[in-house]
Amino acid sequence: MAGLSFEHGTGSSAAANRAFKQQLNKVYGWYTGGFIAFVVILAVLEQMGLPRNWIGFIFLLATVALYAGIGIMSRTTDAAEYYVAGRRVPAIYNGMATGADWMSAASFIGMAGGLYLSGYGGLAFIMGWTGGYCLVAFLLAPYLRKFGQFTIPDFLGARYEGNLPRFIGIVAAILCSFTYVVAQIYGVGLITTRLSGLAFEIGIFVGLGGILVCSFLGGMRAVTWTQVAQYIILIIAYMIPVVWLSVKQTSIPIPQAIYGAQLEKVTALEKKLIDDPKEKEVRDAFKALADGFDAKLKDVPAALAADKAAAEKKVADLKAANAPVAEVQAAEKALAAVPANEADARKAWTAATAPNAARTAPLAGMPRHAQQYAGDPNGDEKAKKTFDESRRNFLALVFCLMIGTAALPHILMRYYTTPSVREARESVTWSLFFIFLLYFTAPALAVLVKFEMFSFVVGTPFDKLPEWISAWNRVDPTLLSVTDVNKDGILQLGEMRIGGDIIVLATPAIGGLPYVISGMVAAGGLAAALSTADGLLLTIANALSHDLYYKMIDPNAPTARRVTISKVLLLVVALAAAAVAAQKPADILFLVSAAFSFAAAAFFPALVLGIFWKRANKWGASLGMIAGLGTTFYYMATTQPWMRSVFGVTSPIADNIWWGIQPISAGLFGVPVGFAVIIIVSLLTPAPKRETQELVEHVRYPDLKLAKA
Amino acid sequence: MQQLSERHHHYWRKNLRITSILLVIWFVVTYGVGYFARDLNFNFFGWPFSFWVAAQGALIVYCLIIWYYARYMNKLDQEHGVAEEE
Numbered sequence A: 001m002a003g004l005s006f007e008h009g010t011g012s013s014a015a016a017n018r019a020f021k022q023q024l025n026k027v028y029g030w031y032t033g034g035f036i037a038f039v040v041i042l043a044v045l046e047q048m049g050l051p052r053n054w055i056g057f058i059f060l061l062a063t064v065a066l067y068a069g070i071g072i073m074s075r076t077t078d079a080a081e082y083y084v085a086g087r088r089v090p091a092i093y094n095g096m097a098t099g100a101d102w103m104s105a106a107s108f109i110g111m112a113g114g115l116y117l118s119g120y121g122g123l124a125f126i127m128g129w130t131g132g133y134c135l136v137a138f139l140l141a142p143y144l145r146k147f148g149q150f151t152i153p154d155f156l157g158a159r160y161e162g163n164l165p166r167f168i169g170i171v172a173a174i175l176c177s178f179t180y181v182v183a184q185i186y187g188v189g190l191i192t193t194r195l196s197g198l199a200f201e202i203g204i205f206v207g208l209g210g211i212l213v214c215s216f217l218g219g220m221r222a223v224t225w226t227q228v229a230q231y232i233i234l235i236i237a238y239m240i241p242v243v244w245l246s247v248k249q250t251s252i253p254i255p256q257a258i259y260g261a262q263l264e265k266v267t268a269l270e271k272k273l274i275d276d277p278k279e280k281e282v283r284d285a286f287k288a289l290a291d292g293f294d295a296k297l298k299d300v301p302a303a304l305a306a307d308k309a310a311a312e313k314k315v316a317d318l319k320a321a322n323a324p325v326a327e328v329q330a331a332e333k334a335l336a337a338v339p340a341n342e343a344d345a346r347k348a349w350t351a352a353t354a355p356n357a358a359r360t361a362p363l364a365g366m367p368r369h370a371q372q373y374a375g376d377p378n379g380d381e382k383a384k385k386t387f388d389e390s391r392r393n394f395l396a397l398v399f400c401l402m403i404g405t406a407a408l409p410h411i412l413m414r415y416y417t418t419p420s421v422r423e424a425r426e427s428v429t430w431s432l433f434f435i436f437l438l439y440f441t442a443p444a445l446a447v448l449v450k451f452e453m454f455s456f457v458v459g460t461p462f463d464k465l466p467e468w469i470s471a472w473n474r475v476d477p478t479l480l481s482v483t484d485v486n487k488d489g490i491l492q493l494g495e496m497r498i499g500g501d502i503i504v505l506a507t508p509a510i511g512g513l514p515y516v517i518s519g520m521v522a523a524g525g526l527a528a529a530l531s532t533a534d535g536l537l538l539t540i541a542n543a544l545s546h547d548l549y550y551k552m553i554d555p556n557a558p559t560a561r562r563v564t565i566s567k568v569l570l571l572v573v574a575l576a577a578a579a580v581a582a583q584k585p586a587d588i589l590f591l592v593s594a595a596f597s598f599a600a601a602a603f604f605p606a607l608v609l610g611i612f613w614k615r616a617n618k619w620g621a622s623l624g625m626i627a628g629l630g631t632t633f634y635y636m637a638t639t640q641p642w643m644r645s646v647f648g649v650t651s652p653i654a655d656n657i658w659w660g661i662q663p664i665s666a667g668l669f670g671v672p673v674g675f676a677v678i679i680i681v682s683l684l685t686p687a688p689k690r691e692t693q694e695l696v697e698h699v700r701y702p703d704l705k706l707a708k709a
Numbered sequence B: 001m002q003q004l005s006e007r008h009h010h011y012w013r014k015n016l017r018i019t020s021i022l023l024v025i026w027f028v029v030t031y032g033v034g035y036f037a038r039d040l041n042f043n044f045f046g047w048p049f050s051f052w053v054a055a056q057g058a059l060i061v062y063c064l065i066i067w068y069y070a071r072y073m074n075k076l077d078q079e080h081g082v083a084e085e086e
Helices: A014-047 A052-073 A079-087 A091-102 A105-147 A152-159 A163-196 A200-250 A255-275 A277-298 A300-320 A325-337 A342-358 A381-405 A409-416 A421-439 A442-457 A467-475 A500-510 A515-553 A559-582 A588-612 A618-639 A641-647 A667-684 A690-700 B006-035 B049-079
Strands: A480-482 A496-498
Touching (some): A014 A200, A052 A163, A079 A200, A079 A409, A079 A559, A091 A200, A091 A409, A091 A421, A091 A515, A105 A152, A105 A163, A105 A381, A105 A409, A105 A421, A105 A442, A105 A500, A105 A515, A105 A588, A105 A690, A105 B006, A105 B049, A152 A163, A152 A515, A163 A200, A163 A515, A163 A559, A163 A588, A163 A618, A200 A421, A200 A442, A200 A515, A200 A559, A255 A277, A255 B049, A277 A300, A300 A325, A381 A588, A381 B006, A421 B049, A442 A500, A467 A480, A467 A500, A500 A515, A515 A559, A588 A618, A588 A667, A618 A641, A618 A667, B006 B049
Antiparallel strands (some): A480 A496
16 A cells, blocks of 8 residues: 555645545545455455465454554654644544444444344434434534534533533543443454454453554544544445345345345244244243243252252162263263252252243244334233333433433544534534444344344254354354254254344354455454544543643643653553453443443533533533432442442342333433533522633634624 | 624524424434334335334434534535634
């Protein structure tokens, strides 16, 4: 890629900006062609017999080296370049960078899988993670661009007159960005492990190298240009398998337009599967298992004694009958596996009840794909209640994800990088457009994969199962496992357990594509995780170096020292996040969703009122942010199992639940509390200074020329 | 004290108006259709209508209203003399 250069012209004139944009078009045009050529060459090599793990390695090394290369080419120590990429990023490229920044491992890998498992219910994520951009566009982005500083706490500090609101902003920004970045690094480790076969912990640090070279050397400037490159890879990688599946099933290459027909077929197949007698056999078998554990739990000592006696008898019988050594060993192993004491037995059996009980539901526990909400509004009392709660939780989740989207600092920060307010507005349009491309494809992917599963995989004899099932089972049996429960030699839907995280990664194999496409999809997932991690790390490091150190501790620090401190902090934060991710924290998905609720409750009310209500003042904003964050935190701590165990909450969950809302949507309470507290406290305390009110007017007009009276 | 002219107030009022109108559209598409999802179940080119809206229709509307807002506001800037100099 000769001629790849991100040197800006010195002037900020329109002509220089246009020339810069043309140069970018050329560079990224060549880049896209180069990537496609690279994939084609690998495909040819695969046909010639290049081994699979080599393909994985080549993808991993080539993409990480590419990102690092862009990082090295864009290295800088200039503050405006480091923090906001010189404010010369054209709207369309800022849109692509925001798209990559936004779409994390969860969007790329997890979302279509979530839709596969939960059908309509999963669409809350599709709407929530796109609709939030309306709020960004209408309420925040143009005004923040006009304000024109470096970070979100910057705005809070200037608008709310002082270091207290700024400090709360720093704490909240770090809280939500750190939980989010841990999840990204975890995703990076997972994909690196799959691609290369390295150990998980080593995978994390290899991926981390790619993240760090980029953001460490060039800050926002390097991250922006890398994210554009990452967006191109991830969108190509997402589209190709879906288009392929669509052509295979319907011979039309536009999956988004035609999957309605496939959804009708899936609905018909669901009905058939629910009524299928073989599926009923499987469900009954699981019910018997669950009931068996239930019965044992009713009288633990007797059941334990009986189990032990039966296992001992079997060993003795086999030995007496001179059975083959293997059989005796198996029986001895079974004897050793019998729980040692009552407490262990109770724990093991309780743990074993739930998974079996979950599989007694039709369609392997999945709701019917096109059905909106559980329960029935016209049914009995219980069905009505289920329906109401299901609908309420769906809408609450959409609300939290939308407000959270419009409040995550690493996204809002991106709108500081455009050349003008005008371009900031257009840039939101481009951001959503590029995100939209992936998000309106994900539901199609879920339906096409479901059709493939229901019509071709289910009903296959066990000895003729496709190769990808055993391959993924080898990678991790908790992600995919099949067992012939009713011993008829044929796979029923109820006999397969599948995790949402492998749907996208396995789609190329499910559709029968060559392995090189699987490698490309994994590289796309890596790009999604790396780009988000870059943006988040930068946000955290900037909050500490720019807001905490420069603005609050040493306002006389020279520019070079500020940038150096930011780089050092970046390294420290990245290593800390990697260390946490290496522990494989239990509830990673919950942590990601929690970040949205936290951001929504902490930032959204203070930012919006700061722009649209001049009367909002320092005390209102400070207390409002604390109250919003506190309410959200309290609700999660009392209702979410993992948080409850951390904080030692023992009162029953049912006592703490408000209106049946799940802890994932805790922001539903935090946001209104935040708004209310800001308004009430502001009205009770004096109005902000005149200069502050003038600042509000200043941000409301892209160019305010006033006659001084 | 800086003085905002009548023209500035007019600009801000028009901005608030268009913002509110677009937010109402945003609300109806998201929560209106979401709330009545079970009832809006008629067949729409193969999809149940409310399913299609949540999976695609709402997203298209979001894109369109953001695009329209950017266009409208950029024009409003020009008309009221508050556009940035190029």
